[in-house]
Amino acid sequence: MRVGVLTGGGDCPGLNAVIRAVxxxxxxxxxxxxxxxxxxxRGPLEGDTIALDVQAVRGIxxxxxxxxxxxxxxxxxxxxxxxxxxxxxxxLGVDAxxxxxxxxxxxxxxxxxDHGVNVVGVxxxxxxxxxxxxxxxxxxxxxxxxxxxxxxxxxxxxxHHRALICEVMGRHAxxxxxxxxxxxxxxxILIPEQPFxxxxxxxxxxxxxxxxxxxxxVVAEGAHPLDGQMEVQDAxxxxxxxxxxxxxxERLAAEIEKRTGKEARTTVLGHIQRGGTPTAFDRVLxxxxxxxxxxxxxxxxxxxxxxxxxxxxxxxxxSAATDRLKTVPVERYAESEVFFG
Numbered sequence: 001m002r003v004g005v006l007t008g009g010g011d012c013p014g015l016n017a018v019i020r021a022v023x024x025x026x027x028x029x030x031x032x033x034x035x036x037x038x039x040x041x042r043g044p045l046e047g048d049t050i051a052l053d054v055q056a057v058r059g060i061x062x063x064x065x066x067x068x069x070x071x072x073x074x075x076x077x078x079x080x081x082x083x084x085x086x087x088x089x090x091x092l093g094v095d096a097x098x099x100x101x102x103x104x105x106x107x108x109x110x111x112x113x114d115h116g117v118n119v120v121g122v123x124x125x126x127x128x129x130x131x132x133x134x135x136x137x138x139x140x141x142x143x144x145x146x147x148x149x150x151x152x153x154x155x156x157x158x159x160h161h162r163a164l165i166c167e168v169m170g171r172h173a174x175x176x177x178x179x180x181x182x183x184x185x186x187x188x189i190l191i192p193e194q195p196f197x198x199x200x201x202x203x204x205x206x207x208x209x210x211x212x213x214x215x216x217x218v219v220a221e222g223a224h225p226l227d228g229q230m231e232v233q234d235a236x237x238x239x240x241x242x243x244x245x246x247x248x249x250e251r252l253a254a255e256i257e258k259r260t261g262k263e264a265r266t267t268v269l270g271h272i273q274r275g276g277t278p279t280a281f282d283r284v285l286x287x288x289x290x291x292x293x294x295x296x297x298x299x300x301x302x303x304x305x306x307x308x309x310x311x312x313x314x315x316x317x318x319s320a321a322t323d324r325l326k327t328v329p330v331e332r333y334a335e336s337e338v339f340f341g
Contacts, residue, residue, distance in 0.1 A: 003297055014283060026294040099120070102123070121318050126169060140285075142168075177191050285308060289308075
């Protein structure tokens with residue numbers, strides 16, 4: 001049996017651990033042959049492949065990024081894209097495909113499955129916003145990177161008596177902001193799920209300064225104010241129709257300075273959150289996902305995604321993973337509000 005593997009969307013710590021586990025178990029236990037597709041869905045669209053054997057995956061467990069490359073190519077927006085992929089898979093003798101990615105990548109995988117392609121999905125996103133899994137690999141690494149950055153910002157804030165804002169990733173879900181902010185003792189956490197009141201934010205800032213401590217604010221890139229409170233900028237769309245976000249931290253800093261007279265500065269972590277070596281938690285989770293994904297292929301259990309529920313790796317329909325984003329519940333955000341100000 002010949003199995004294709006691809007990684008799509010933003011890069012993420014732990015991708016290489018999945019690839020390694022898939023290949024090691026697939027070759028050593030099931031005797032499968034593997035082919036890697038380059039740069040996400042562009043690979044099967046153009047038939048761009050690399051050899052993927054045990055030798056190719058040696059030493060990649062601790063490496064960030066992906067040896068296969070990635071992209072945000074959307075074959076559903078390419079005329080005849082699905083048929084091109086099916087033709088290329090058939091021409092390469094690929095019997096099944098393991099797609100490692102987030103909402104967009106797995107959404108394409110679901111469409112391919114509906115068109116007769118044997119697909120198994122592996123959830124990947126630092127945002128932790130995929131349903132049907134408690135955690136996605138990459139999230140723990142991103143949170144730890146953000147937490148360490150916020151820890152460092154605390155000392156600079158105190159030295160210069162400034163309000164410091166740390167902007168982290170999180171388009172529609174504020175899991176990184178929530179976890180990193182709570183872990184690092186942030187004074188305000190702003191997430192996309194809860195539109196913020198800029199007057200209340202400024203009150204928290206002033207309250208913190210009154211204690212002779214400087215405030216640290218953590219804001220997800222998709223956070224936004226209540227209607228009419230602040231000017232928001234227009235943004236362009238990517239190939240999946242998502243707004244390219246960024247800049248809320250700078251706008252928030254300007255608004256705080258204008259309303260409170262206190263100096264405010266912003267640090268945007270951006271792609272730093274995606275890079276570097278994965279944490280132990282993410283290495284283990286990614287490895288377990290890879291092992292179970294190749295088992296699903298062996299069982300012929302296609303149209304499924306592996307996921308974590310409690311401590312068990314389970315399989316769920318791709319539709320369950322992509323129909324609805326997993327966002328921060330109101331009660332989880334309320335826990336963090338105890339520490340605001």
